[in-house]
Amino acid sequence: MRITVLGATGSIGKSTFELLRQSGREFSVSAITAKSDVNGLVALVREFKAKLVVVADPERHRELRDALAGTGTKTASGSEGLLAAAEEPADAVMAGITGAAGLAPTLAAIQPGRRIVLANKECLVCAGDLFMRRVRQTGATLLPADSEHNAVFQALAAGPREAVERVTLTASGGPFRTFTREQLERVTPEEALRHPTWSMGSKITIDSATLMNKGLELIEAHHLFALPAKQLDVLVHPQSIVHALVTFRDGGVVAGLSVPDMQIPIAHCLGWPERLAWQAPKLDLAQIGSLSFEAPDPVRFPSLRLARAALEAGGATPTILNAANEVAVEAFLAGRIGFTGIPAIVERVLEKAAAERLGAPETVNAAAAVDHIARIRARDLLLEFAAKAS
Amino acid sequence: MRITVLGATGSIGKSTFELLRQSGREFSVSAITAKSDVNGLVALVREFKAKLVVVADPERHRELRDALAGTGTKTASGSEGLLAAAEEPADAVMAGITGAAGLAPTLAAIQPGRRIVLANKECLVCAGDLFMRRVRQTGATLLPADSEHNAVFQALAAGPREAVERVTLTASGGPFRTFTREQLERVTPEEALRHPTWSMGSKITIDSATLMNKGLELIEAHHLFALPAKQLDVLVHPQSIVHALVTFRDGGVVAGLSVPDMQIPIAHCLGWPERLAWQAPKLDLAQIGSLSFEAPDPVRFPSLRLARAALEAGGATPTILNAANEVAVEAFLAGRIGFTGIPAIVERVLEKAAAERLGAPETVNAAAAVDHIARIRARDLLLEFAAKAS
Numbered sequence: 001m002r003i004t005v006l007g008a009t010g011s012i013g014k015s016t017f018e019l020l021r022q023s024g025r026e027f028s029v030s031a032i033t034a035k036s037d038v039n040g041l042v043a044l045v046r047e048f049k050a051k052l053v054v055v056a057d058p059e060r061h062r063e064l065r066d067a068l069a070g071t072g073t074k075t076a077s078g079s080e081g082l083l084a085a086a087e088e089p090a091d092a093v094m095a096g097i098t099g100a101a102g103l104a105p106t107l108a109a110i111q112p113g114r115r116i117v118l119a120n121k122e123c124l125v126c127a128g129d130l131f132m133r134r135v136r137q138t139g140a141t142l143l144p145a146d147s148e149h150n151a152v153f154q155a156l157a158a159g160p161r162e163a164v165e166r167v168t169l170t171a172s173g174g175p176f177r178t179f180t181r182e183q184l185e186r187v188t189p190e191e192a193l194r195h196p197t198w199s200m201g202s203k204i205t206i207d208s209a210t211l212m213n214k215g216l217e218l219i220e221a222h223h224l225f226a227l228p229a230k231q232l233d234v235l236v237h238p239q240s241i242v243h244a245l246v247t248f249r250d251g252g253v254v255a256g257l258s259v260p261d262m263q264i265p266i267a268h269c270l271g272w273p274e275r276l277a278w279q280a281p282k283l284d285l286a287q288i289g290s291l292s293f294e295a296p297d298p299v300r301f302p303s304l305r306l307a308r309a310a311l312e313a314g315g316a317t318p319t320i321l322n323a324a325n326e327v328a329v330e331a332f333l334a335g336r337i338g339f340t341g342i343p344a345i346v347e348r349v350l351e352k353a354a355a356e357r358l359g360a361p362e363t364v365n366a367a368a369a370v371d372h373i374a375r376i377r378a379r380d381l382l383l384e385f386a387a388k389a390s
Numbered sequence: 391m392r393i394t395v396l397g398a399t400g401s402i403g404k405s406t407f408e409l410l411r412q413s414g415r416e417f418s419v420s421a422i423t424a425k426s427d428v429n430g431l432v433a434l435v436r437e438f439k440a441k442l443v444v445v446a447d448p449e450r451h452r453e454l455r456d457a458l459a460g461t462g463t464k465t466a467s468g469s470e471g472l473l474a475a476a477e478e479p480a481d482a483v484m485a486g487i488t489g490a491a492g493l494a495p496t497l498a499a500i501q502p503g504r505r506i507v508l509a510n511k512e513c514l515v516c517a518g519d520l521f522m523r524r525v526r527q528t529g530a531t532l533l534p535a536d537s538e539h540n541a542v543f544q545a546l547a548a549g550p551r552e553a554v555e556r557v558t559l560t561a562s563g564g565p566f567r568t569f570t571r572e573q574l575e576r577v578t579p580e581e582a583l584r585h586p587t588w589s590m591g592s593k594i595t596i597d598s599a600t601l602m603n604k605g606l607e608l609i610e611a612h613h614l615f616a617l618p619a620k621q622l623d624v625l626v627h628p629q630s631i632v633h634a635l636v637t638f639r640d641g642g643v644v645a646g647l648s649v650p651d652m653q654i655p656i657a658h659c660l661g662w663p664e665r666l667a668w669q670a671p672k673l674d675l676a677q678i679g680s681l682s683f684e685a686p687d688p689v690r691f692p693s694l695r696l697a698r699a700a701l702e703a704g705g706a707t708p709t710i711l712n713a714a715n716e717v718a719v720e721a722f723l724a725g726r727i728g729f730t731g732i733p734a735i736v737e738r739v740l741e742k743a744a745a746e747r748l749g750a751p752e753t754v755n756a757a758a759a760v761d762h763i764a765r766i767r768a769r770d771l772l773l774e775f776a777a778k779a780s
Contacts, residue, residue: 163665251670280641
């Protein structure tokens with residue numbers, strides 16, 4: 001297996017190489033990329049070799065080139081370098097560049113016969129139609145690396161697609177699951193960054209606390225599994241053991257479970273259609289004792305409702321939702337707005353966008369333009385909020 | 391679909407016809423059989439027609455023949471009649487005759503290209519090697535109708551068989567899950583017949599209370615899924631929502647869930663490889679709230695340990711276990727021994743058998759002979775127990 005890792009020094013990259021080390025699976029590295037971590041890239045080349053190594057930050061290119069001089073490894077940088085990495089011949093591409101920066105290279109990586117392991121949210125949230133069209137056209141295999149969608153993918157094997165009645169993603173409910181509306185208003189960034197079950201970056205941790213993360217996952221599930229909003233559901237499950245459930249029309253329900261560890265779904269994607277052998281953490285339900293489930297509260301956690309509305313509105317609305325949310329989360333982390341201000345900003349931006357009825361972005365550039373405008377509007381609203389507060 | 395229902399007036403038969411009614415699935419009835427319920431058979435012929443109708447009790451044959459005179463439906467009776475029903479051309483056979491009586495006709499029903507929906511336990515427990523060999527030789531498709539094995543079957547679709555690390559069947563734990571050893575000694579048949587989650591016959595309800603039912607299911611799972619005892623596990627789960635879990639070597643776990651309703655796995659078997667549309671009861675985890683799990687207690691519930699030992703011993707031991715257990719359960723229901731006497735009888739019979747190391751029965755007659763001898767020994771022990779008690 002020739003493997004390319006876009007975002008090789010981040011969490012998906014680290015997990016990928018660690019799993020390949022442990023499993024003893026035979027592979028060769030085609031291309032690896034990183035935003036700026038030249039040392040990380042160089043260490044990977046020393047261990048695994050690589051045909052092409054790309055640092056996104058052009059300012060770090062010389063450093064990379066010098067470090068790899070004489071190794072026979074090609075180097076490149078910038079967005080063109082990322083595209084070259086995506087296009088380097090490979091059997092599997094781990095798409096682990098997070099954020100909007102992952103959009104263009106991940107799209108370019110979708111090529112006939114390839115396996116694409118998707119860990120980037122924006123590809124589906126901001127350009128889902130475009131992205132899935134390219135997957136269909138190329139006949140590439142798309143495997144979702146995050147635990148919920150990966151669980152859905154596994155569970156779907158149990159029956160024909162047309163017999164799926166409902167797909168349910170679980171949400172931990174975040175650290176404020178039991179907070180009152182008043183308590184939520186006083187939540188600090190420090191409190192919000194302490195996630196009860198998953199260890200993740202700060203943006204996604206805040207999204208987990210607001211439940212926007214689950215809202216974005218609903219949008220992803222819509223694209224990944226070609227299901228309308230009304231067949232998609234969220235269930236709060238604080239232990240994060242059951243990741244998703246697929247309900248078939250005959251009453252049978254098939255669920256994907258595991259210890260909450262991001263390496264497990266990545267291992268599934270790497271091994272598929274086989275299963276990787278590695279030192280996987282074992283699920284022990286007798287020791288866990290009890291799994292609990294509750295419906296999400298749309299009053300205290302409006303983000304889920306906003307995401308669902310964006311999904312139902314379609315067109316550019318999910319792209320706008322995502323951009324507004326990013327700006328609002330940044331503002332919350334910077335102490336500029338309160339926790340409940342996050343969905344408030346998003347809702348206001350969506351209200352303004354509703355009248356425009358922008359269609360789904362047809363290109364990466366169009367998605368970027370929609371994203372850009374939504375961010376400007378969200379920032380304007382931040383000023384407005386600040387003016388009111390003072 | 392041409393369908394034959396062995397045991398058409400029992401619970402699997404009733405469920406089968408009710409599901410076919412509700413789903414509007416096109417089918418024709420090949421053969422139906424019942425132990426003695428002539429009225430039930432005649433009603434089914436009036437509604438669904440049938441090529442061949444068999445009443446096992448020869449004394450009821452004239453009544454059946456007279457009732458169906460002029461309808462063009464063939465009738466038969468006795469064990470030869472049951473074999474004729476099994477051999478009547480059909481695409482699917484619902485094997486719903488319970489007990490040892492189901493062994494010969496179910497075995498005869500396994501024919502090339504057929505789907506066999508198995509609801510009879512004895513086929514696998516008492517003659518598993520023989521039975522599975524015939525399934526392999528004919529290339530018939532074997533679908534398990536009980537909820538645990540059906541859940542395993544569904545979950546296994548998520549990965550290649552060689553990547554299965556563990557199959558876990560859940561057990562409700564029965565009505566005495568929290569009883570002390572002393573309380574268990576005083577349990578009455580009436581108490582034991584009140585099962586917390588499933589509504590079933592009295593033999594299987596007692597087996598659920600002792601956990602022998604789960605032990606027999608371990609033996610069935612061994613044959614159905616070609617897994618050794620050490621890869622099979624039992625987890626007590628009082629709500630009976632999660633029926634089974636399959637753990638793959640990469641850390642992923644896929645589980646089958648549903649409302650505890652025996653029609654759901656039967657619907658799966660009828661619809662397979664599609665999914666039947668019917669008024670299936672919906673699983674609502676938010677409403678259920680909590681699912682709990684605990685390891686079974688081998689001290690208070692020795693039957694599970696005995697069954698596992700019988701599975702590991704192999705040969706004729708599972709047949710002996712099953713026969714001894716049937717005799718012991720009958721004696722308990724008749725008030726002749728206490729609840730804890732059931733595993734005590736079984737254990738003693740197994741001890742006596744251990745030295746003989748009988749091989750796995752190669753024919754139905756051989757299985758019947760082993761069964762017969764084990765019953766005699768169990769009955770002898772009952773007399774011994776009674777003599778001691780008086």
